[in-house]
Amino acid sequence: MSLPFWVVIPAAGVGARMAADRPKQYLEVAGRCLIEYTLDCFLTHPDLRGLVVCLAADDPYWPQLPCAKDPRIQRAAGGAERADSVLSGLQRLRGLGAAEQDWVLVHDAARPNLAHSDLQRLLQQLAEDPVGGLLAVPVRDTLKRAGADGRVLDTPDRSCFWQAFTPQMFRLGPLQQALSAALAAGVRITDEASALEWTGQSPRLVEGRADNLKITRPEDLQWFAALHGQ
Numbered sequence: 134m135s136l137p138f139w140v141v142i143p144a145a146g147v148g149a150r151m152a153a154d155r156p157k158q159y160l161e162v163a164g165r166c167l168i169e170y171t172l173d174c175f176l177t178h179p180d181l182r183g184l185v186v187c188l189a190a191d192d193p194y195w196p197q198l199p200c201a202k203d204p205r206i207q208r209a210a211g212g213a214e215r216a217d218s219v220l221s222g223l224q225r226l227r228g229l230g231a232a233e234q235d236w237v238l239v240h241d242a243a244r245p246n247l248a249h250s251d252l253q254r255l256l257q258q259l260a261e262d263p264v265g266g267l268l269a270v271p272v273r274d275t276l277k278r279a280g281a282d283g284r285v286l287d288t289p290d291r292s293c294f295w296q297a298f299t300p301q302m303f304r305l306g307p308l309q310q311a312l313s314a315a316l317a318a319g320v321r322i323t324d325e326a327s328a329l330e331w332t333g334q335s336p337r338l339v340e341g342r343a344d345n346l347k348i349t350r351p352e353d354l355q356w357f358a359a360l361h362g363q
């Protein structure tokens with residue numbers, strides 16, 4: 134099955150929770166930056182139409198990477214929040230010729246362990262979907278709702294809870310419209326699916342691997358480094 138798609142990689146964050154000497158997407162494991170691992174999964178896919186990385190205006194690291202010279206990769210200006218960066222990336226795709234109904238996959242630069250099998254499953258399961266969807270994993274731990282005092286309020290039924298991952302896959306026009314409208318309404322948007330939900334649509338959950346982790350804190354980086362024998 135061939136399904137051409139575009140990719141937007143939000144990579145303009147500062148990585149505050151990592152507390153490193155540089156934004157976490159530029160931390161190295163086995164001689165390569167996290168973002169290089171992330172990009173590889175898409176750059177090796179035959180149906181990739183083009184890819185936009187959303188970068189901070191003062192990012193001095195990107196130009197030093199070999200992939201910065203890849204003609205399939207274009208840059209867009211990152212924004213104050215992740216959603217603003219994504220919106221900027223979507224606008225850049227239009228400048229590259231992407232059309233309203235083209236599929237766009239949005240994937241965090243900070244998720245370097247995306248499996249090819251997960252990417253293929255997302256594309257296959259959503260190819261004919263009227264809305265689009267996202268990779269996600271059913272919650273495997275008991276959940277606790279916390280009170281302001283830091284004590285347990287209650288234990289919600291976890292059977293219907295999933296963790297949202299990326300890539301999240303939507304058609305360019307509907308995604309851009311939903312994201313723009315939700316942000317204009319002051320809605321706090323932390324993933325693309327929540328913008329579509331805000332417009333009353335119901336994205337599909339595609340079960341993926343639990344190790345498609347977002348490298349957020351130092352222990353996440355230690356896990357990824359161990360995966361690569363470091």
Ligand SMILES: Nc1ccn([C@@H]2O[C@H](COP(=O)(O)OP(=O)(O)OP(=O)(O)O)[C@@H](O)[C@H]2O)c(=O)n1
Nearest residue numbers: 143144145146147148149150213214218242243
């Ligand atoms: N204004 C922003 C904020 C985040 N991101 C990107 O969105 C992804 C997921 O965000 P997160 O894990 O929160 O990254 P940071 O914002 O860098 O982390 P922190 O919240 O710890 O500062 C990352 O690839 C990050 O680079 C972005 O493009 N633009």
Ligand SMILES: C[C@](O)(CO)[C@H](O)COP(=O)(O)O
Nearest residue numbers: 215241297298299323324347
């Ligand atoms: C998009 C995301 O990775 C889905 O889980 C998550 O919402 C990003 O949140 P962050 O606070 O920007 O890391």
